Amino acid sequence: MEDVANGERPQAHDLPTPVGYELTVRELLTLPSLTGSKLIAGAGGLEQIVLRVNVIEVPDILPWVKPNELLITTGFPLRHADSGQPFDPAALVELIEGLARRGAAALGVKEGRYLDELPAAMLEASDRLGFPLFLIPREIGFDEVMSEVFTHLVDRQAWALDVADRMHRALTKIVLEGGDLPQIADEVAALFDAAVLICTPDGRVQATAGATPNLQALHGLPLFDPSGRLRTERLHHGLQPAPDTEAGQIAVAPVVAGGIDHGLIVAFVADGGLGPVTVQALERAATVVALAVTKQLAVSAVESKFRGDFLRDVLNGTAGTTAQITEHCAQLEWDVNRRMVVVVAELDPDADPATAGRTTPRPVAGRMPQQRFTAAWQQVVRRRDRFAPVVGFSHEVVALMPVGGSDAKTVIEELIAAVTGDRGGGRHSFCTGVSRVIDSVAGIPQAYDQARKAVTVGRRMHGNGAVAHFDGLGVHRLLSLVDDSAELQAFATEVLGSLAGDADEAIDLRQTLQALLDTNCNVAETARVLHFHYNTLRYRIGKLESIVGPFTTDPILRLDVALALRVVEMEGL
Incomplete structure (x- = not known):
């Protein structure tokens, strides 16, 4: 038995294009060694792929049959197909069904030897299962068939390896000569006449190539979210049908270097024509892409x-005079002489998959979440404005976004939508803080402080994924401007007394107190909201007033209590 790998010959633009890389049963029957062979049943399976060839010499062959295997035999084993028992046509039906279950490609029987004709039930089973059954002329030797089939398979595999090797050398030359991802994508697209896409692990497109119709067809697939990112969670490594197409195919290979996941390289054709050879070539291309990405x-x-380092000095107000900062920013191709806001984005505490309840380890490690988060912001910001400063630090990403005549909220919403995408494929939630609009470099340090406070207060008030504008923080903005946190805590303790503590009873009573303030001390409405009996709530009000005073009748006290509750809520900010 001979065994080789499978594949399919693409239409290369600069390589010879002989027959397809795959060897189907239909092509098999045209080989010189099988001249005169006659298909007698199972025409529906003529496109089955042949990877192996073997001779049936014993009746009980099924335990050793492999997928995509061509089996040839005389009539002798078939006459004893039922474990050596006398000839029974029903046993041949079971043989065909067993071969089909195991994924065999076809069965060839030498005519006129030991079996005058194959039973009709056996032919019916072959037609029903789409399992090709053909007769081989008596004068053809099995050694001729096996030798020719094996030679064709080896030749085609060698051609596939040659294609992958040539492409690997060409792409390596591109990288060594200083080429980048778009040039690599162009080379692969030209080789396979396909649309090619290179993206990050979370689907952010880094390069595309191919003819315009191919690219339009690719972007028309339901594989992209509204921000334009590829939904990588809907793809898997290897060859697969393109969704919502009749004959479209997609080939995918991961880009991995040093155990780090750097993304995917994807090839797409709308009318088929890809195959395992494309996957092999893409895997070679992915190695070169990994080299380029690492560089x-x-x-x-x-x-x-x-x-x-420089932007941190600017944010801290230690980078020099306004003129010096402006000049240095210009050298870095940053434009800071315009109206802008400072944006601070921080990954949420549970963004790490280890703390997000995931128990299945990933086979390949990704870059650190903060690194990928920074790369995402840099790509999105630069796509909108290539002169906008955007830098990632150890725990945050800071961007100076121009707003011009646009509404700052609209600009930020568009950015966050582009970075967030559909939250699939390992994307992490994050909080964003936005400063007031500033008109000059001199206002950057204060704006940075505002954005950082907005992030902290926003997460505290609204949880993970919050977007907070400094001007929209309300009373929290005023409280955040008090630098002396001890003074704030002292105020809360003076107003709330024992309610400012962390005991369960204190927390429970604070919730009741907050609900009363939210309903303007409407006892009936508060009881309904908290699902308390009216008398129970009246008892709680009495207990609260014994601690903080007559807040239900004293508006000034109610204001103090409301502020004190906000201070307690902001504890730790």
């Missing part, structure tokens, strides 16, 4: 360190 990351790390 980019190394260069970017040095540049980011330099840019980050």
Whole structure:
């Protein structure tokens, strides 16, 4: 028995294009060694792929049959197909059904040897199951068939390896000569006449290539979210049908280097024509893409360190005069002479999959979430404005976004939508804080402080994924401007007394107190909201007033109590 790998010959633009890489049963019957063979049943399976060839020499062959295997035999084993018992046509039906279950490609029987004709029930089973059954002329030797089939399979596999090797050398040359991802994508797209896409692990597109019709068909698939990112969670490694198409195919290979997941390279054709050979070639291309990405990351790390150090000095107000900052920013290709807001984004505490309840380990490690988060913001911001500063630090990403005549909220909403996407494929939730609009470099340090406070207060008030504008914080904005947190805590303790503590009873009574304030001390409405009996709530009000005073009748006290509750709520900010 001979065994080789499977694949399919693409239409390459610069390589010879002989017959397809796959060897089907239909093509098999045209080989010289099978001249005169006659298909007698199972025409529905002529497109089955042949990977192996074997001779049936014993009746009980089923335990050793492998998928995509061509089986040839004389009539002798068939006459004893039922474990050596006398000939029984029903046993041949069971044989055909067993071969079909095991994924065999076809069965060839030498005519006129030991079996005058195959029973009609056996032919009916072959037609019903789409399992090709053909007769081989008596004068053809099995050794001729096996030798020719094996030779064709090896030749086609060698061709596939040659395609992958040539492409690998061409792509490596591109990288060594300073090429980048778009050039790699162009090379692969031209080789397979396909649309090619390279993306990050969470689907952010880094490069596309191919003819315009191919690219339009690719982007028309239901695989992209509204922000334009590929939904990587809907794809898997290897060849697969394109959704919502009749004959479209997608080939996918992961981009991995040093155990780090750097994304995917994807090839798409609308009318089929891809195959395992494309997957093999894409895997070679993915290695080169990983080399290019690693090189980019190394260069970017040095540049980011330099840019980050300078921007941190700007944010802290220690970078020099306004003129010096402006000049240095211009050298870094940053434009800060315009109306802008400072945006601070922080990953939420449970963004790490280890703390998000995931129990299944990933086979390949990804870059650190903060690194990927920074890369996401940089790509989205630069796509909108390439002169806008955006830098990632150890726990946050800071961007100076121009707003011009646009509404700052609209600008930020668009950015966050692009970074967030559909939250699939390992994307992490994050909180965002936005400063007031500033008109000059001199206002950056104060705006940065505002954005950081907005992030902290926003997460505290609204939980993970919050977006907070400093001007929209209300009373929390005023409280956050008090630098002396001890003074705030002292105020809360003076007003609330024992209710400012962390005991369960204190927390429970604070919730009741807050509900009363929210309903303007309407006892009936508060009882309904809290699902309390009216008398129970009246008892609680008496207990609260014994601690904080007559807040139901004293409006000034109610204001103090409301502020004190906000201070307690902001504890730890």
